[in-house]
Amino acid sequence: MALGGCAGSSKFRRYDGPEVTYVVVNKGQRRMHLLHNASLLKSYDIQLGFAPIGHKQIEGDGKTPEGVYRIDRRNPNSEFHLSLGISYPNVNDVAAAKALGKSPGGDIFIHGQKSAFRRAKGDWTWGCIAVTNDEMEEIYAMVRDDTLIALNA
Template sequence: MSRRTLFLTALGLLLLVVTLAGYTKVMARIAPGTPPAMAEASARADAITVDKGARRLTLWRAGLPIRAYDISLGAAPEGHKTREGDERTPVGDYVIDWRNARSFAHLSLHVSYPAHADIAAAEARGEDPGGMIMIHGLPNGWGALGRLHLLWDWTDGCMAVTNAEMAEIWSLVPDGTPITITD
């Protein structure tokens, strides 16, 4: 392959990436997720488990599973998240501590990572533990991909579901819900 062909190919790929990123940002501004109403208190989850190995997120109520979803994880899913940019999904016990109806993806619920132990371990290594771990739908404007997103782990450490599933999760999971993530 000639240098010119290589250069033009690289330039074309760069333009594609910039265009797709721009499209996602524009869609986040003009088509943010509209949050559904919360489900009746008697129907809401009181716990969440995530089995990273099975790529499965389960909502629980009174010790019984009420919903389960296939998920995509971070691009490097094995092991515990230890630093910013490692593209891992953390392992441990956390809490859903806030929600964002206007995120880059269709709705999102924040996982309370990093916990004090995560921060201390990262500081001991001289690293930033990272953060902004969410359960979210597909990037705004990309909802038509639906379950195709499950073909690969593509997030930066989050847990992704389809937009319809995210709307259901949003309505069933109140802030303060504990979430346990295992390998």
């Protein structure tokens, strides 16, 4: 795996290793794994939504979704260093929230930390997956749009 920083202190890195074909998040273990087919490329400790047990159902519930989604966008100007968007909510999520008379929410991302100088403690996001800023730079370079992401309990 070759991952190198660009000149200076840029947060944008280059990656020319094997393609990340799948991202797996194990919420209970607080770990995220980047895979090339069946081969593990990299693993990270993660932080989740402030109410991490169970599947996200409605906006503001503090849960991180469960299920299979896609990386569907990237934000180089994220308030949380860098971020990769997750395609939550899908049609089933929207229907389930609507049945409750609520909004499913959205804007679920893999992102860095709000502060460049310290990592927040515990689960603190509104449903996102957080890593360190250095790790986010690596993930941002490695993971392409449309990559599958499985979020497991």
